[in-house]
Amino acid sequence: GAVVSQHPSRVICKSGTSVKIECRSLDFQATTMFWYRQFPKQSLMLMATSNEGSKATYEQGVEKDKFLINHASLTLSTLTVTSAHPEDSSFYICSARARPEAFFGQGTRLTVV
Amino acid sequence: AQSVAQPEDQVNVAEGNPLTVKCTYSVSGNPYLFWYVQYPNRGLQFLLKYITGDNLVKGSYGFEAEFNKSQTSFHLKKPSALVSDSALYFCAVTREGQGAQKLVFGQGTRLTINP
Numbered sequence: 001g002a003v004v005s006q007h008p009s010r011v012i013c014k015s016g017t018s019v020k021i022e023c024r025s026l027d028f029q030a031t032t033m034f035w036y037r038q039f040p041k042q043s044l045m046l047m048a049t050s051n052e053g054s055k056a057t058y059e060q061g062v063e064k065d066k067f068l069i070n071h072a073s074l075t076l077s078t079l080t081v082t083s084a085h086p087e088d089s090s091f092y093i094c095s096a097r098a099r100p101e102a103f104f105g106q107g108t109r110l111t112v113v
Numbered sequence: 114a115q116s117v118a119q120p121e122d123q124v125n126v127a128e129g130n131p132l133t134v135k136c137t138y139s140v141s142g143n144p145y146l147f148w149y150v151q152y153p154n155r156g157l158q159f160l161l162k163y164i165t166g167d168n169l170v171k172g173s174y175g176f177e178a179e180f181n182k183s184q185t186s187f188h189l190k191k192p193s194a195l196v197s198d199s200a201l202y203f204c205a206v207t208r209e210g211q212g213a214q215k216l217v218f219g220q221g222t223r224l225t226i227n228p
Contacts, residue, residue: 104156
C-alpha cells in the first residue's frame, strides 16, 4: 500500500525558533499533499494544501507567513513553523492521496517551551 | 460543499458485543466515503472505503460499513468488539471526480471497548 512518512515524530523547541517538519510519499508520487493540525480530543483541522511546484493554498485563518509550506518535488513537502510560540504546540499530520483514499504520516508532536 | 457528521463523541461497548459508529454525510454528486482509525500520538490509518458497487464494504481488522444513500449514512460496524479496537475513529467524504482534493472529516468518535 501507499506509505507516507513524516519526520520528526516528536520535537521540542524553544520559543522564537523555527521548526521544519518533512512529509514524504515513499512509494508513490503526490502532486498534492495536505497539512493538518490536531488539538487534544479534537478532529483534524486542515491548514493548507501543498501543491508541487507552486504556492500552497491556505485555509482561512491560517497564517501563511507563520506556517511556511514548500513542495519542491513529487515526493516531499515540508512545513516550517516559524518563530514558534507555545500556542503553536500541537500535533501536526500530513497526508497525500493515492487512489481515492488518503494516506497519512505518523504525525509530529510539537512542543514549544 | 461536503460535510460529515459523527453524532456521537464517545461510544462504549463491552468486549465481544457488536459495535456501531455512526456517520452521516452531505455531498453534491456521488460520494466517496472513508473510515480511518487513530491511535494515541499516531497518524490516521485507513480502514475502508466506499466508491461504488456493493453497499456493504469490508475493511481491515474485521470492520465493515454500510452505505445507505437514502439516509446519507455510512455507519461503521464490527460484529464482535475487541479491547484493541479502542481508538478514535474518523469518517471522511469527498466527491467523485475530485482526484486530488481534500477529504472532509467528521469530528471523530472515541470508541472504548470494555473488557
